[in-house]
Amino acid sequence: MNVIEIKDLKFSYPGAKTPVLKGVDLEIEKGDFVAIIGNNGCGKSTLCKAMNGLIPHFITGDFEGSVQAAGVETRESDIGTLARKVGYVYQDFENQIVRPTVLDDASYACMNYAMKDYRERGMEALEKCGLSGKEQDYIWQLSGGQTHLLALAGALSLSPEVLILDEPIAQLDPHHADTIYEILKELNEQHGKTIIVIEHHTEYIGNYCKHAVLMKDGKIKWKLPVVEALQRVEELEESDIFPPQVTRAAYRLRTEGRLAEGGKLPSTVEEGRKTFADFIYTGRKENCGEPSPAGEKEETVSCENVSVSYRSVKGEPKQIFSGLDLKLYKGEKIALIGSNGAGKSTLMKLMVGLLKPSDGRVVLKGQSVGDTKPEKLSRYVSLVYQNPEDMFIKDSIEADIAYAMKVRNEEGWQERTEELLRRFRLTELKDRDGRLLSGGQMRRASLAIGVALQPEILLLDEPTANLDIATRKEIMKTLRDMKEITDTVMIATHDMQLVCEWAERIIVLSGGRVLADGTRDEVFGNRDVVEQVGIRPPEIFQMGKALDERAFCYTIDEFVHGFERVK
Amino acid sequence: MQSIKKKLSENILDKLSMDFLRNQVLKNAYGNDDTFIAKRDPRILLVWYVFFALAPWFVDDLPFLLGCFVLVAVTTVMAKVAPLVLVLFCLGVFSQTGYLFVVSLIFGGNAQTVVPLLVLTLKVASVSLASITVFSGLDPDRLSNGLMWFGCPEKLSFSISYAYRMLPMLMEEFQNVLLSYRLRGNAPEHDTLAGKVRYLIYQIQVIIHSFYPLMLNTAKRSRTTVEALEIKGYRYAAVNKEVKKMKLATLKVTYDDLLFLAVSFLWMAVVIFAGTLV
Numbered sequence: 001m002n003v004i005e006i007k008d009l010k011f012s013y014p015g016a017k018t019p020v021l022k023g024v025d026l027e028i029e030k031g032d033f034v035a036i037i038g039n040n041g042c043g044k045s046t047l048c049k050a051m052n053g054l055i056p057h058f059i060t061g062d063f064e065g066s067v068q069a070a071g072v073e074t075r076e077s078d079i080g081t082l083a084r085k086v087g088y089v090y091q092d093f094e095n096q097i098v099r100p101t102v103l104d105d106a107s108y109a110c111m112n113y114a115m116k117d118y119r120e121r122g123m124e125a126l127e128k129c130g131l132s133g134k135e136q137d138y139i140w141q142l143s144g145g146q147t148h149l150l151a152l153a154g155a156l157s158l159s160p161e162v163l164i165l166d167e168p169i170a171q172l173d174p175h176h177a178d179t180i181y182e183i184l185k186e187l188n189e190q191h192g193k194t195i196i197v198i199e200h201h202t203e204y205i206g207n208y209c210k211h212a213v214l215m216k217d218g219k220i221k222w223k224l225p226v227v228e229a230l231q232r233v234e235e236l237e238e239s240d241i242f243p244p245q246v247t248r249a250a251y252r253l254r255t256e257g258r259l260a261e262g263g264k265l266p267s268t269v270e271e272g273r274k275t276f277a278d279f280i281y282t283g284r285k286e287n288c289g290e291p292s293p294a295g296e297k298e299e300t301v302s303c304e305n306v307s308v309s310y311r312s313v314k315g316e317p318k319q320i321f322s323g324l325d326l327k328l329y330k331g332e333k334i335a336l337i338g339s340n341g342a343g344k345s346t347l348m349k350l351m352v353g354l355l356k357p358s359d360g361r362v363v364l365k366g367q368s369v370g371d372t373k374p375e376k377l378s379r380y381v382s383l384v385y386q387n388p389e390d391m392f393i394k395d396s397i398e399a400d401i402a403y404a405m406k407v408r409n410e411e412g413w414q415e416r417t418e419e420l421l422r423r424f425r426l427t428e429l430k431d432r433d434g435r436l437l438s439g440g441q442m443r444r445a446s447l448a449i450g451v452a453l454q455p456e457i458l459l460l461d462e463p464t465a466n467l468d469i470a471t472r473k474e475i476m477k478t479l480r481d482m483k484e485i486t487d488t489v490m491i492a493t494h495d496m497q498l499v500c501e502w503a504e505r506i507i508v509l510s511g512g513r514v515l516a517d518g519t520r521d522e523v524f525g526n527r528d529v530v531e532q533v534g535i536r537p538p539e540i541f542q543m544g545k546a547l548d549e550r551a552f553c554y555t556i557d558e559f560v561h562g563f564e565r566v567k
Numbered sequence: 568m569q570s571i572k573k574k575l576s577e578n579i580l581d582k583l584s585m586d587f588l589r590n591q592v593l594k595n596a597y598g599n600d601d602t603f604i605a606k607r608d609p610r611i612l613l614v615w616y617v618f619f620a621l622a623p624w625f626v627d628d629l630p631f632l633l634g635c636f637v638l639v640a641v642t643t644v645m646a647k648v649a650p651l652v653l654v655l656f657c658l659g660v661f662s663q664t665g666y667l668f669v670v671s672l673i674f675g676g677n678a679q680t681v682v683p684l685l686v687l688t689l690k691v692a693s694v695s696l697a698s699i700t701v702f703s704g705l706d707p708d709r710l711s712n713g714l715m716w717f718g719c720p721e722k723l724s725f726s727i728s729y730a731y732r733m734l735p736m737l738m739e740e741f742q743n744v745l746l747s748y749r750l751r752g753n754a755p756e757h758d759t760l761a762g763k764v765r766y767l768i769y770q771i772q773v774i775i776h777s778f779y780p781l782m783l784n785t786a787k788r789s790r791t792t793v794e795a796l797e798i799k800g801y802r803y804a805a806v807n808k809e810v811k812k813m814k815l816a817t818l819k820v821t822y823d824d825l826l827f828l829a830v831s832f833l834w835m836a837v838v839i840f841a842g843t844l845v
Contacts, residue, residue, distance in 0.1 A: 054794055059794075079797055079798060080800050083798045088798060090794075090795065092788070095788045095789070095790075095791040095792045095795070096791055098729060098792065098795065098799065099728070099732065100708065100731060101708075108799055109800055111813060112799055112800035112803055113800045113804075114804070114807055114809040114810050114813065116813070118813070138597055139732075154799070311590045354749070373754070374749050374750055375749070375752065375753055378751060382750070383750065387743070389780075389787065390744060390746075390780075390784070391747055393744060393747050393748060393776070393777070393780050403751055404751035404752075404753075407751075407752055433783070435784065449751070452751075
């Protein structure tokens with residue numbers, strides 16, 4: 001039985017020249033777990049909003065064709081009825097939460113639809129989402145992952161047959177991402193819900209989904225079982241979707257003629273074990289990503305016995321660091337990792353002087369940060385926020401990039417602005433407001449703003465969060481280019497592929513202290529650290545380890561070069 | 568001495584930070600939900616409030632006003648109101664009438680001039696403290712439910728609780744924008760007096776400029792919120808009497824509520840009685 005039936009759906013937003021959806025036909029069976037994939041702007045979100053009736057009832061536009069959700073023709077129904085059939089969790093889920101306490105938000109929709117047992121329904125939804133015990137908490141006490149679960153619970157409380165999630169794990173650390181998918185799996189298997197996710201992370205698609213739908217230019221290209229879908233490496237890469245690393249490695253080996261033709265490509269580590277069963281580790285061919293063993297290292301930042309605490313709404317202040325010691329040297333490429341709330345952002349704010357330590361001091365180029373005004377410090381150190389919107393304070397990105405130089409009367413600021421626009425490929429967009437750009441453009445603009453004053457130290461907070469893989473690649477490229485502009489770069493991130501491909505030094509924060517500090521091998525090779533903090537090395541690293549304990553392969557390249565088939 | 572001075576000025580500067588304000592607003596709204604006042608039925612508190620917000624204006628009897636003042640002062644303490652609100656209260660009262668009272672004392676005012684001023688100050692103070700007790704001691708949700716019971720439109724009560732939901736977000740956004748100005752701007756030196764004045768002007772300019780990005784960022788966020796409210800049936804509920812009944816079903820008058828009213832009543836009776844004796 002089909003729970004979603006879409007026939008020849010065409011839709012264009014008011015005022016737009018070309019339609020977003022150009023004749024979509026799609027059937028989704030009851031009890032399926034479907035991933036919708038496709039590059040940015042191919043109409044994924046629009047399609048999903050057509051399924052729950054927001055289109056055309058709330059967002060109007062030219063609507064043609066028919067959409068049936070759980071047997072109801074959406075066009076002839078209303079949002080209230082449809083909300084009880086199809087639940088929706090947004091990508092920016094925190095804006096979806098409208099009530100101050102957890103239980104209140106979870107049961108809010110049920111109350112609005114006059115369901116007498118709204119409290120019980122809310123409780124039940126919270127329990128299914130693993131939020132039992134948090135009923136009376138205020139929403140700002142929740143972590144990012146918990147907030148997402150609450151948004152899910154809010155949708156679930158109406159007991160819809162279908163749940164749609166728009167990029168559920170884009171902002172979460174791997175541990176929270178797993179939790180979300182485990183819960184979705186349970187809802188799918190135990191409670192018979194049909195789940196539809198818009199997802200870029202093919203590792204999760206491979207592990208959890210049953211079908212994948214590829215969209216391209218407002219049309220459905222195909223709908224296939226996940227195993228088959230992930231085999232189509234070329235087609236996926238064309239749409240900026242990157243199959244799991246294991247699949248890509250196998251694909252590379254096959255095109256190089258080192259893996260037998262025929263048979264299917266593996267999509268999980270487990271399957272990879274079989275495919276690569278007759279491969280052996282031959283050692284590392286190249287030694288990239290290791291720090292150059294240059295003798296004297298010049299110290300640029302040092303934290304000496306730093307303690308920081310935040311005010312809390314209730315009770316004692318929350319201690320973030322107590323007695324933190326850390327030294328950064330000139331020319332380093334540092335990745336700062338640790339779970340949500342480990343203090344990564346706090347450390348960065350300390351370095352730019354936005355936060356003052358309650359004890360100890362932060363020394364930057366021989367000067368104590370506490371005694372220097374942030375305005376002065378911005379010559380040496382610059383911070384690019386996690387949320388690029390907060391970097392835009394003017395009405396065009398050109399003005400934003402120029403601002404810091406202009407107010408300081410830098411010589412030749414006009415030329416430099418132009419050069420930065422060119423370097424970050426923003427010249428065409430220079431008159432647009434930063435907020436109205438796409439995710440990748442926004443991120444590039446925020447980086448350009450960050451380096452405008454040519455700081456020696458650049459701090460980036462989650463530069464690849466919320467980006468699709470293609471945009472992510474683009475940002476990584478920009479990061480590599482950045483070497484010419486700044487000496488020292490530190491990135492706080494959950495993105496282990498970024499860490500492995502880019503960083504020379506990895507600092508692991510946990511519970512307000514440095515748990516590990518060293519090269520990739522020292523960090524990922526240390527099982528205690530990996531388990532304690534719950535960091536997850538890239539899949540390809542796990543694949544290498546699964547085949548040979550001695551293997552340290554961080555990228556597909558290293559894997560392909562490091563393993564050889566036994567004849 | 569030098570270090571104490573430094574510490575003091577740091578402390579005061581610290582208090583003026585956005586982070587502190589945000590924390591105080593949150594504390595004020597939700598940080599005191601376990602006090603005796605916060606647990607009261609909102610309807611009872613509103614009735615109580617109507618008396619203490621109106622009565623002082625019509626009575627000039629000093630003992631009565633003193634009695635009112637003492638009572639609302641006690642309830643304010645019980646409500647564990649955030650310090651910032653109290654500071655604002657003191658400033659407010661002083662700027663309204665308090666300074667006249669002090670000035671007249673300094674310039675040799677006698678009891679005849681002082682008493683009317685004291686009466687006025689007490690009136691303003693009592694009414695303000697009663698407001699603080701009710702509006703700051705109750706959490707916004709209970710308050711809006713109480714208002715709804717008295718027939719205020721659903722839109723108003725939703726606005727109150729939604730404003731409190733949004734406020735921390737809005738302030739965080741504002742803080743971030745200000746930080747951007749702080750990091751990338753070039754504030755004038757403020758070691759000399761003239762520099763300090765320039766610095767102040769600069770700060771005000773920055774705050775004004777911050778509104779543009781703040782509004783746009785907030786508008787961008789609220790796009791999702793509006794859609795979510797639609798899905799969650801907010802519009803549906805606004806016209807449904809059943810929903811209103813369900814919401815108000817959570818309100819219950821307890822023994823403690825009646826005790827609260829009784830004690831207040833008794834205290835005022837004693838005060839009035841004492842007033843007739845004088």
